[in-house]
Amino acid sequence: MNRRQANHTGPPVTGESPWARRALITLALAFLGLMLIAPLVVVFTEAFARGAGVYLAALTSPHTLAALQLTLGVAIISVSANLIFGIAAAWAITRHTFRGKSLLLTLIDLPFAVSPVVSGLMFVLLFGADSLLGPMLEDNGIRILFATPGIVIVTIFVTFPFIARELIPLMQQQGAAEEEAAVSLGAGGLRTFCLVTLPNVKWALLYGVLLCNARAMGEFGAVSVVSGHIRGQTNTLPLHVEILYNDNKAAAAFAVASLLALLALVTLALKTLLEKRFSRPAQAPHTR
Amino acid sequence: MQLTVSGLRKSFSGQPALDDVSLTVASGELVALLGPSGSGKTTLLRTIAGLEQPDAGVVLFGDRDAATYRIQERGVGFVFQHYALFRHMRVEDNIAFGLRAQKSRRLPAHLIARRVGELLELVQLSGLEKRFPAQLSGGQRQRVALARALAIEPRVLLLDEPFGALDARVRKDLRRWLRDIHDRTGHTTVFVTHDQEEALELADRVVVMNGGRIEQAAGPDAIYDEPASPFVFSFIGDSSRLPVRIAQGRALFEGDDLDLDAGAMSEGEGHLFLRPEDMDMAQASGPGFPGRIVSMRRIGGMRRITLACGEAGHPVVFDVPAHRAFSLSQDLRLRICGGRMYLPSGGSFVAHRLKAHEVQDDRPPERSGNDA
Numbered sequence: 001m002n003r004r005q006a007n008h009t010g011p012p013v014t015g016e017s018p019w020a021r022r023a024l025i026t027l028a029l030a031f032l033g034l035m036l037i038a039p040l041v042v043v044f045t046e047a048f049a050r051g052a053g054v055y056l057a058a059l060t061s062p063h064t065l066a067a068l069q070l071t072l073g074v075a076i077i078s079v080s081a082n083l084i085f086g087i088a089a090a091w092a093i094t095r096h097t098f099r100g101k102s103l104l105l106t107l108i109d110l111p112f113a114v115s116p117v118v119s120g121l122m123f124v125l126l127f128g129a130d131s132l133l134g135p136m137l138e139d140n141g142i143r144i145l146f147a148t149p150g151i152v153i154v155t156i157f158v159t160f161p162f163i164a165r166e167l168i169p170l171m172q173q174q175g176a177a178e179e180e181a182a183v184s185l186g187a188g189g190l191r192t193f194c195l196v197t198l199p200n201v202k203w204a205l206l207y208g209v210l211l212c213n214a215r216a217m218g219e220f221g222a223v224s225v226v227s228g229h230i231r232g233q234t235n236t237l238p239l240h241v242e243i244l245y246n247d248n249k250a251a252a253a254f255a256v257a258s259l260l261a262l263l264a265l266v267t268l269a270l271k272t273l274l275e276k277r278f279s280r281p282a283q284a285p286h287t288r
Numbered sequence: 289m290q291l292t293v294s295g296l297r298k299s300f301s302g303q304p305a306l307d308d309v310s311l312t313v314a315s316g317e318l319v320a321l322l323g324p325s326g327s328g329k330t331t332l333l334r335t336i337a338g339l340e341q342p343d344a345g346v347v348l349f350g351d352r353d354a355a356t357y358r359i360q361e362r363g364v365g366f367v368f369q370h371y372a373l374f375r376h377m378r379v380e381d382n383i384a385f386g387l388r389a390q391k392s393r394r395l396p397a398h399l400i401a402r403r404v405g406e407l408l409e410l411v412q413l414s415g416l417e418k419r420f421p422a423q424l425s426g427g428q429r430q431r432v433a434l435a436r437a438l439a440i441e442p443r444v445l446l447l448d449e450p451f452g453a454l455d456a457r458v459r460k461d462l463r464r465w466l467r468d469i470h471d472r473t474g475h476t477t478v479f480v481t482h483d484q485e486e487a488l489e490l491a492d493r494v495v496v497m498n499g500g501r502i503e504q505a506a507g508p509d510a511i512y513d514e515p516a517s518p519f520v521f522s523f524i525g526d527s528s529r530l531p532v533r534i535a536q537g538r539a540l541f542e543g544d545d546l547d548l549d550a551g552a553m554s555e556g557e558g559h560l561f562l563r564p565e566d567m568d569m570a571q572a573s574g575p576g577f578p579g580r581i582v583s584m585r586r587i588g589g590m591r592r593i594t595l596a597c598g599e600a601g602h603p604v605v606f607d608v609p610a611h612r613a614f615s616l617s618q619d620l621r622l623r624i625c626g627g628r629m630y631l632p633s634g635g636s637f638v639a640h641r642l643k644a645h646e647v648q649d650d651r652p653p654e655r656s657g658n659d660a
């Protein structure tokens with residue numbers, strides 16, 4: 001009792017001794033170092049282990065460039081698709097009441113709950129040679145599996161929840177009143193969406209896009225199942241890293257991995273920037 | 289523009305929110321929808337605005353069915369409970385939003401700017417046009433919301449709990465100010481409130497709602513003096529209720545003759561509703577009935593006493609001057625000088641104002657109540 005009063009400004013409300021606090025902080029930092037920082041350092045040191053020449057050669061090899069191109073292309077398509085799906089899903093869930101709404105909410109989370117490999121297998125079963133759809137599409141000259149469309153489809157599936165999950169809580173909290181106000185003032189649907197809905201969720205939307213993009217570029221399991229690993233054609237960057245590593249080209253593998261790590265770091269930096277914007281008071285919702 | 293709603297019904301997942309509601313609001317009238325939460329008042333307001341679709345019934349603007357307008361063309365100025373200002377727009381852009389959204393008769397930019405200036409002046413916010421909503425106080429936001437709604441020259445102005453989120457002093461100022469704006473602009477106006485004082489002070493006519501139905505629609509005086517149902521009586525003002533039997537022109541409470549003139553009423557059992565001013569201390573020898581003080585509260589210059597009366601201890605509330613001393617559990621004799629008797633009659637009520645037989649104390653005669 002006395003101690004708590006004496007330490008009014010300090011943090012002992014939770015009651016730990018300074019030693020316990022120091023030990024906990026050390027533990028957390030050690031864990032962080034071991035699990036996050038050390039791997040990152042290893043990636044870059046291994047990438048440069050045989051010198052900058054090997055590093056550059058690995059990055060500029062035709063297979064790597066093709067993989068980079070495919071990865072970026074798939075990411076652009078899947079993020080755009082999920083931007084539309086995510087906004088549509090969030091709109092449907094937060095602005096309308098309908099039968100099966102909670103089921104839809106659960107379904108949106110499904111890609112998070114299912115292992116990516118299983119997601120990939122699902123699409124193999126759906127579009128494979130023994131399926132109903134596969135041969136039908138094949139007859140019409142459309143190839144899904146072991147081709148770019150398959151990679152795009154599984155990536156869209158795996159990254160579907162990111163944008164919707166960012167938008168739903170925010171739009172729920174903001175409510176529909178501003179949109180109703182806009183409509184009652186004479187604004188049409190598009191005008192209301194562009195001038196009212198979108199500006200209110202833009203930071204959450206950008207945040208969702210970043211997360212979605214990071215996952216789209218880094219997805220391994222599901223893509224691995226449907227891609228067929230054809231070098232220069234259906235190899236994305238993560239798959240390319242694995243192939244190089246299995247070929248005992250460790251330095252090249254780490255060089256390509258460092259590229260992915262860089263993309264991740266850029267995403268992380270952007271995310272931090274956005275979080276700063278988010279917490280600005282001008283963006284705070286109306287006090288009720 | 290005259291506003292008519294007729295036979296409106298609306299239910300949410302089986303719960304009726306509006307149950308056959310009909311109402312006419314004259315052009316330029318200021319009407320309050322008053323009721324407890326869940327009484328359907330907000331649903332009625334939103335249905336008039338077109339934000340909810342009725343299950344049955346029509347809304348007429350003048351002679352025209354409002355359902356034939358698209359919601360954007362209804363021309364309804366709606367002020368939301370939490371204002372719903374566009375949070376990323378400056379005050380001036382909020383107010384100009386409706387003017388810029390007009391498809392057919394959109395004004396040129398300089399006229400929009402002028403109109404925004406006029407509206408800012410009307411709501412006394414000139415100088416704040418560059419602020420964002422988050423930089424305004426509650427009362428200022430409320431006024432921006434009103435200016436934004438007025439900007440489109442609405443056919444009807446609808447306000448949902450316009451003062452609900454404000455503190456008591458700002459409420460009173462804004463109330464007077466809103467009445468003033470209404471008198472100047474003359475829009476047909478309907479507002480929702482759960483605050484009876486606000487409704488009685490501000491509105492030309494008060495519509496009391498309960499359970500999705502209109503209990504009574506009348507002027508403030510009639511609502512207070514001649515409540516049509518026990519619900520209205522107890523919702524408006526302070527009230528006490530005694531189970532009373534009418535027999536042979538007399539009003540009996542647990543066998544005691546209350547000495548009220550009930551000659552005009554048919555016989556039966558019902559409830560006598562009392563305002564604090566309907567009662568007084570009885571003289572030792574005069575008519576009255578006993579009760580025991582269970583609580584006392586100081587209210588302004590008066591002391592409000594709650595008595596437990598009769599075998600069942602029915603609570604009866606009345607006021608005495610604050611300087612008179614009483615103590616808890618003290619036994620008093622109470623005299624009833626008037627009251628409103630409700631006899632149930634086929635799902636409805638027969639109401640009658642009862643008066644004491646004669647005024648024989650020092651109370652001013654008008655306090656014994658006027659005949660309803």
